Structure formats: C-alpha cells, structure tokens
Amino acid sequence: MLTELSIQNFAIIDEISITFNEGLTVLSGETGAGKSIIIDAIQLLAGGRGSVDYVRHKSNKAEIEGLFTIESESHPIYDIGKQFGIEISDEQVVLERTITKSGKSICRVNGKLVTLAILREFGKTLIDIHSQHETQSLMDGDNHIQLLDLYDFHNIKQAKDEYTYLYEKLQRLKQRYKQLNENEQETAHRQDLLEFQLKELEEANLTPDEDEILERERNSLANFEKVYSALQDAYNALYGEGKGLEWLNQAMIALDEHENIDPFINEKAEEIANHYYSLETLVFDFRNYIDNLQYNPERLNEIESRLNEITRLKRKYGPTVNEMITYTAKIEEELEQITNKDVHLTALVEEIEEVEQDAILEAKQLHDLRKKAAEALTVEIQNELKSLYLEKAKFEISFDSDLENPKLHSEGFDNIRFMISTNPGEPLKDLTKVASGGELSRIMLVLKKIFAKHQGVTSVIFDEVDTGVSGRVAQAIAEKIYEISKASQVLCITHLPQVAAMADTHKLIQKHERDDRTSTTVTELSVEQQMEELSRMITGTKLTETAKEHAKEMLELANAFKKKNQ
Structure with a gap:
C-alpha cells in the first residue's frame, strides 16, 4: 500500500x-x-x-x-x-x-x-x-480477454502457458520461412556476404580462448626482466649458504636431537620437516623455471601481430575469439540452409503445419475454459449490478470466435468483449458505450470489486x-x-x-x-471533525443541528455496516 x-x-x-x-x-x-x-x-x-x-x-x-x-x-x-x-x-x-x-x-x-x-x-x-474523465483498463475492450483469464487464473494459466509457447514457436517458424523465401536477389547478396565472412574466419584459423592465451604470453614476454628478477631473488633468498633453507635445516636438526624428550618437540619437529621439504621442492621449481626462461623478441612480435589480426576480426564478428567461433558455426548453418533452400522450405512448411495444429488444439481448450469462466463471471457481475440498483441491467460476455477457421493471435482465437444493456428493451452494447455517467461509475465499481482481489x-x-x-x-x-x-x-x-x-x-x-x-x-x-465535515457536505458551508444529527446517524450506520461485513 x-x-x-x-x-x-x-x-x-x-x-x-x-x-x-x-x-x-x-x-x-x-x-x-x-x-x-x-x-x-x-x-x-x-x-x-x-x-x-x-x-x-x-x-x-x-x-x-x-x-x-x-x-x-x-x-x-x-x-x-x-x-x-x-x-x-x-x-x-x-x-x-x-x-x-x-x-x-x-x-x-x-x-x-x-x-x-x-x-x-x-x-x-x-x-x-x-x-x-478517463477510460480505465477495466473499461478498455482490448483488456477484457486478460480480465476474463485473470478471473479464473488457476484453471486457465497452464493452458494459456502451453498455448503461448506454441504460438511463439509458430511465429518464429513463420519468420524463418519468410526469410528463406525472400526474393532471389536478396538471397544471393546474403549468400555472398556469408561466404566472404566464412572464408575470412576460416583463414584466421582461430582456436578456443586463443586471445586470452596470447595476451597472457605477451604479458609474460613483455615483462621478462621483472619475472626473471622476481624468481631469481626468491630463489637466492631460499637457497645457498646462510639462506632460508639452510636456517630451516638447522632448526629441523635442533629439534630432531631432542624429539624423544618432549612430545611437543616431537610434534613440531615433524611439522618443520614437512615445511622444509615443501620449500625445497619449491626452490627446485624456481630453478627449473628460471633455467627454461628465454627472452624471444621474435615471438613477442609474432604475438603482437596475431593479436592485432584478432582485434580486427573482433570489430566485425564478436568481442571474443570464442564468440567468433560460435558465429562461424552459425554462418555455416545459414549457408547450408540457403544452398539447400528448397529442402528446408519443405521441412519448414511441414513443421509450421504441425505446430499450428497443436496451437489450435490448445486454443480450443482455452476457449472452452473461458466459456466456463464467462458463465461464472456473468452471474457474479449480474448479482453485483443488482446491489447497485441496476437490477434491470443485462450483462453478457461476447465471444467472437471462429471455431471452423480459427485465426490465431497472442491470446488464442477468441475476441472477447464485455457487453451490457442498462435499460429494458435496449440491445446489448459494448461496455464502453454505456451513456450515463452514473451508470458507468456503478459498472466500473462492480468490475473493480470483482477484479481487485x-x-x-x-x-x-x-x-x-x-x-x-x-x-x-x-x-x-x-x-x-x-x-x-x-x-x-x-x-x-x-x-x-x-x-x-x-x-x-x-x-x-x-x-x-x-x-x-x-x-x-x-x-x-x-x-468529531469528521462529523462536522460530513455536516458541511450535507448542507454546504452553514452548519445546522439537523445536519449534525444526520451526519452522526450516517456515521453510526456506516460503522454498523462495516462491523457486519468484517
């Protein structure tokens, strides 16, 4: 709220x-x-x-x-x-x-x-x-079908979801058919473009994650001196006379000599030994990596050239190498469809007919559910109209539905309108065409009460x-x-x-x-102030005792009604 x-x-x-x-x-x-x-x-x-x-x-x-x-x-x-x-x-x-x-x-x-x-x-x-002063959604005929579905939401939702899935699939298939069946000149232009793009991408011979791998290698070569220096400094700090490993070894020997005297020394001697051998392995890894480090300016130039080529292709085909590879597969698929257009058109027609028949079946089920919901809603609206002194009014939900040759749209094949006649002898008219403002207010309140929940x-x-x-x-x-x-x-x-x-x-x-x-x-x-305001609303600016009594009575009656309807 x-x-x-x-x-x-x-x-x-x-x-x-x-x-x-x-x-x-x-x-x-x-x-x-x-x-x-x-x-x-x-x-x-x-x-x-x-x-x-x-x-x-x-x-x-x-x-x-x-x-x-x-x-x-x-x-x-x-x-x-x-x-x-x-x-x-x-x-x-x-x-x-x-x-x-x-x-x-x-x-x-x-x-x-x-x-x-x-x-x-x-x-x-x-x-x-x-x-x-304005037309509300409840009074808008284009919304009546959604309101009816909302009225019986639990029963209609599943059928509507299944129909919507089929309808959207049908629209995609029809759009694909239209694209494949477009004029020969546009198809030829499209084919030329795709063949050029495919050739360019295939000649590039891209491999998955190539851009990321090359960038890491380029970064390593460009910072060769920093990498070499960092590894060499770490190695020198750990290995050699008076360095980290030697001091750690002396600590290990000191504990080993007395490990049987105290359980704590025994426990810590084992821990320091594990650390020593782990660091020793790490030092050997540093040495091997340093020995294999080579600065290759030619390789750096090769990488720069390849990355420049990849960057050029990214501007045309995708932000990453992996997305360009995916795009290549899509080009191949579309080219295959264009080359074998007649075969694909025949298959599409068959699939469209099959999906359309399934959608019509779901739409018919929706139609049947809506008919039942419309009967219940009509009874409820009729009763509510009577409570607002429109007992002579007649309400009906009109279904403009061609069951023999259904024309599908996003809501099925039903075209629904709320119809009403407020006076005996008058024909049913579209809800939005009722004449009296007072009648319109009452009808709107009836609909609002029913649909608010x-x-x-x-x-x-x-x-x-x-x-x-x-x-x-x-x-x-x-x-x-x-x-x-x-x-x-x-x-x-x-x-x-x-x-x-x-x-x-x-x-x-x-x-x-x-x-x-x-x-x-x-x-x-x-x-007390509310009672005075009611008195003014009854009589105007001048307050009278009669108006105050009337206002008090109205409040009492209103409170009694509210208690009764809690």
Missing part, C-alpha cells in the same frame, strides 16, 4: 507530506482546494505524462516521492525488480519523480535512475487510478467516480467502495457524504493564502 507521499512545489502545493493507512481513506474539501492535484501527483509517480505546468510558479522543479509497503512475497513487483536490476528489500519500494521547469523528467525507483517507461512498469503494479494492485484510487449519483445509489456505491477497500488500500476523492461516512481515515484538503501565495494543506480529521 501507499504509506507515505511527499509533494514539493507541485501546482498550488508548496510542500506537504501525507501518511496513508490501510482500508478506505477519503479525501474531501472544497472545489479547487487541491484534491485532484494530489491524485495528479500520484499519477505522475506511477509514470503518467508530465508537464512544466505542474511546476509551482517561481520554483525550479516539482518533486514527488512515494513509499509503498509490499506485504505479499508473491507480488509481481519483485519480478519487475529482478527484470530491471532493482533490489527490493524490507518489503518497501520508493518511487520518485522530478519535473524541472525546463520540462526534463527525472525518475527513480529505490534510488536508482530509471526511464519513464520503467517507472510506469512499477507504477502499474502498485497504483490503479480511476476517474470520471485478482489484480494484486497495492493501492486503488477513485477520483470523484461517484459524480452524478445520489440517494440510495450513493449509499450503495459507498458500500461497494468500502468492500473494495477490504482487498486493497483505497484512496477516494468524494463529494458524497455517504462515501465519506464509510472512511476508515478522513483527510481534509484545504486551500490557504499566505504571503500573497496560495498553498494546500492536508489534515487528518478526528471523529
């Missing part, structure tokens, strides 16, 4: 720091106080599009920082962290976004600089923002999604938002007292003028 949010020099916000809790947090305040500006800041933190207009007047930059606490070890954020090389420790993720007055955007995740695209990858697994999003944010509703519908929406907050942290901007009464935490956003400048503050309300 979003635990801490820090905003500096952003729009009319000078500097604020907000602590968020679990459950449902309501943000209320007068129009223009800065409620939606806070949501804009969070949206930028999740990778939204920035603008210099967000930088506060007379400031050099706007800064936003958010601390997220990750409670589940299986949260997808960990996989994303591994993918982009960002360590996630202590179950915490910090997102940072800076926008300068020149328009430059700087993004960080856990202190590491990232691109906006990478920030967006992290943001979409942590924050899900819904507002009345499946999507694993840390924080769900509602920005005035309850606009255009009142009365019993407003109460039903309040209850639905609270139910969503049991699965995910919910931050909700609202003007509805019914929704505000459901809050576990209520924060008041206010706008102030100081030193001829406007700034925004955020205050967490006590129970």
